[in-house]
Amino acid sequence: MSEDAIAKFKEAQRQGWKHFAPLELMTTPTAARLVKHANVRAGQDVLDVACGTGVVAITAARVGARVQGLDLTPELLERARENARIASVEIEFREGDVEALPFKDATFDVVLSQFGHMFAPRPDVALAEMLRVLKPGGTIAFATWPPELLIGSSFRLVSGYMPPPPPGVSPSPQWGDIAIIRERLGAAVKDILFDRACMLVPALSVQNYRDHIEHTAGPMLKLVESLSASDPARLSQFRREYDALVAPYFENNIVRQDYLMTRAVKV
Numbered sequence: 500m501s502e503d504a505i506a507k508f509k510e511a512q513r514q515g516w517k518h519f520a521p522l523e524l525m526t527t528p529t530a531a532r533l534v535k536h537a538n539v540r541a542g543q544d545v546l547d548v549a550c551g552t553g554v555v556a557i558t559a560a561r562v563g564a565r566v567q568g569l570d571l572t573p574e575l576l577e578r579a580r581e582n583a584r585i586a587s588v589e590i591e592f593r594e595g596d597v598e599a600l601p602f603k604d605a606t607f608d609v610v611l612s613q614f615g616h617m618f619a620p621r622p623d624v625a626l627a628e629m630l631r632v633l634k635p636g637g638t639i640a641f642a643t644w645p646p647e648l649l650i651g652s653s654f655r656l657v658s659g660y661m662p663p664p665p666p667g668v669s670p671s672p673q674w675g676d677i678a679i680i681r682e683r684l685g686a687a688v689k690d691i692l693f694d695r696a697c698m699l700v701p702a703l704s705v706q707n708y709r710d711h712i713e714h715t716a717g718p719m720l721k722l723v724e725s726l727s728a729s730d731p732a733r734l735s736q737f738r739r740e741y742d743a744l745v746a747p748y749f750e751n752n753i754v755r756q757d758y759l760m761t762r763a764v765k766v
């Protein structure tokens with residue numbers, strides 16, 4: 500993949516994710532679960548990769564950790580700084596790319612990413628960076644969407660309606676596959692621990708849920724933007740398929756989004 504294609508891909512990500520802030524309400528409870536899963540403790544140096552509006556970073560800081568957050572999207576970082584100010588915690592948030600982390604080797608005791616590093620185009624590059632900045636004996640932990648469940652399947656549906664990504668871009672839900680995660684982490688880590696949890700998203704109907712996601716989640720937002728302009732009939736078809744995908748997960752005004760958590764210790 501050419502450097503130019505990678506740069507374009509990341510610019511599209513940056514544009515797509517800039518309206519994500521309202522979804523922080525959904526990722527706030529899961530942030531607490533990830534911080535617990537990673538055993539974050541007071542005094543540790545913690546990095547939240549692809550931090551968005553800072554939900555994981557702020558939760559870790561409230562435990563007493565010294566935290567830094569990094570994300571591609573400046574609009575979300577602005578909100579993260581505001582969230583930290585309101586929570587009265589000191590966190591350094593900076594714009595950056597998980598594939599080129601601006602930190603020295605072995606800086607952090609814990610490196611976290613909630614539904615974040617999975618969107619980097621090259622998993623090997625992103626993971627090598629996350630492990631490089633982690634101290635030996637430190638903990639890497641992340642939350643990801645499994646390919647076979649609602650969010651992984653919806654990413655696949657969305658991709659099917661989009662032009663193909665540049666060659667070499669890895670499908671993000673591969674980060675939700677236990678066998679692939681084991682292979683990627685390989686001999687660089689020990690003590691891998693998986694856990695599953697559920698994000699519960701209130702919604703008045705499947706269509707209300709879709710409407711919310713269309714206005715906030717990067718890949719979906721980009722697709723709807725492009726089909727609205729180019730092919731409204733195809734957009735209607737997409738929406739029918741999307742609603743059918745969500746329907747089995749919708750009950751009692753809740754959409755159930757199950758996900759995977761991974762934790763491992765750097766050797």
Ligand SMILES: C[S@@+](CC[C@H](N)C(=O)[O-])C[C@H]1O[C@@H](n2cnc3c(N)ncnc32)[C@H](O)[C@@H]1O
Pocket residue numbers: 509512513516519522523526548549550551552553554555569570571572575595596597598612613614615616618619620
């Ligand atoms: C689904 S949001 C999750 C945000 C946050 N971690 C949370 O749980 O609320 C995905 C985030 O990944 C960020 N992102 C995507 N590609 C990235 C990259 N290459 N480097 C850093 N951040 C990236 C986006 O800007 C966005 O904030």
